[in-house]
Amino acid sequence: MPDIQPLFNEYVQTGLDIRDMVPDKFLFPEFYNCRYKYIKIDSGSDLIQCAKGKKSLLIITNGKRSALKMYFEYLKQKNTQVYYLSTYQTANDRQKAMEEIREKIKNPRKEQIIVISTPMMEAGTDLDFERMRRGCF
Numbered sequence: 001m002p003d004i005q006p007l008f009n010e011y012v013q014t015g016l017d018i019r020d021m022v023p024d025k026f027l028f029p030e031f032y033n034c035r036y037k038y039i040k041i042d043s044g045s046d047l048i049q050c051a052k053g054k055k056s057l058l059i060i061t062n063g064k065r066s067a068l069k070m071y072f073e074y075l076k077q078k079n080t081q082v083y084y085l086s087t088y089q090t091a092n093d094r095q096k097a098m099e100e101i102r103e104k105i106k107n108p109r110k111e112q113i114i115v116i117s118t119p120m121m122e123a124g125t126d127l128d129f130e131r132m133r134r135g136c137f
Contacts, residue, residue, distance in 0.1 A: 005020070054112065054130045054131045055108050055112060055113065055130050056105055056108070056112070056113045056114075056115075056128075056129045056130045056131070057112070057113070057114045057115070057129060057130065057131045057132070057133070058114075058115045058117065058121070058127070058129040058131075058132045058133070059114065059115070059116045059117070059132075059133045059135065060117050060118070060119060060121055060132070060133070060134050060135065061116070061117075061118060061135050062118075062119070062135070063118065064086045064087070064088055064118055066135075067084065067086055067116050067117060067118050068084065068086070068088070070116050071084040071116045074114055074116065077112075077114075079110060079111045079112060080111060080112045080113075080114055081104065081111050081112070081113050081114070082114045082115075082116065083097050083100075083101055083113070083114070083115045083116070084115075084116050084117070085097060085098070085115060085116070085117040085118070085120065085121055086117065086118040086120060087118065087120055098125070098127070101113065101115055101127060102127060105127060105128060105129070115127075115129070
């Protein structure tokens with residue numbers, strides 16, 4: 001797990017008593033395959049700009065309605081395969097979509113793969129995306 005203390009120092013309210021739970025960070029460099037960076041994004045159209053040139057993108061929004069709205073916004077993009085995942089769908093439909101996404105990520109083509117989801121996607125999902133965005137919209 002990467003050392004996120006610098007992020008806390010930069011973005012979290014000061015004066016909190018934050019303690020290091022893992023004092024020995026000897027193996028941390030082994031896990032530095034992710035970078036965290038705050039990017040101010042106000043809408044789905046801003047995210048479309050961030051997605052340009054990336055083969056796969058996962059966008060996680062806070063709510064079902066905002067995810068659905070963004071899904072319809074992305075459908076207008078050319079050369080893009082867009083998926084929507086939320087609890088509005090049945091577990092069976094979500095599972096089928098996940099299998100299709102997994103296959104397309106393993107065997108990429110020219111089209112970009114964009115998955116727009118609610119937080120249900122965060123836990124226990126084993127998919128590797130080139131870029132991931134977590135939004136509060």
